[in-house]
Amino acid sequence: MEPLTHNEEQLMQVFWSLEKGFVRDILNELPEPKPPYTTLASNIKQLEKKGYLDHKTYGNIHEYFPIISQEQYRSKSFNSLLKNYFDGSIKNVLSFMVKEKGVSEKEIEELKKLIEENENKDMP
Incomplete structure (x- = not known):
């Protein structure tokens, strides 16, 4: 599991909260200033490439959902923090x-x- 950037973690928090969503749904949940739609779509694709998200396709629209739970990510992140800093x-x-x-x-x-x-x- 590749580490996440701060922005990617913020997106994953939204996905874990919503459990699934289209790019527009995620955009609506982000605080101001909101990123451009295309930037957000690229970031979501990157999360999918890193193995954090998957999607269902409806025509030409993708509904994304997490495939790594918040608990799994928390455990891995804490273990990394424990090893590298403590x-x-x-x-x-x-x-x-x-x-x-x-x-x-x-x-x-x-x-x-x-x-x-x-x-x-x-x-x-």
Whole structure:
């Protein structure tokens, strides 16, 4: 799966939200300033070429739909981020979040509870 540009990610967010759509449908969902129709059509074709979208044809009109789920993309993107920016360490991610993003005490407690719950699942 090829990585997406920022603009391609924005388009995929629209597709994941709508589940399917024609170029005009996608254009209507984009914020201002909207790209020209032909530019958007080219970007959608690129997403199809990269393996993120497929289409059904009705005459000479294409209705596009995602073939990669948002969850699949999220997992791949996070794993890439983890490997490339945090040396594959969840501890480094959490440390970054605490230092840079001001994780609250409540969120830390929720994370501890989540970890404990997952540890208990692994025990016989």
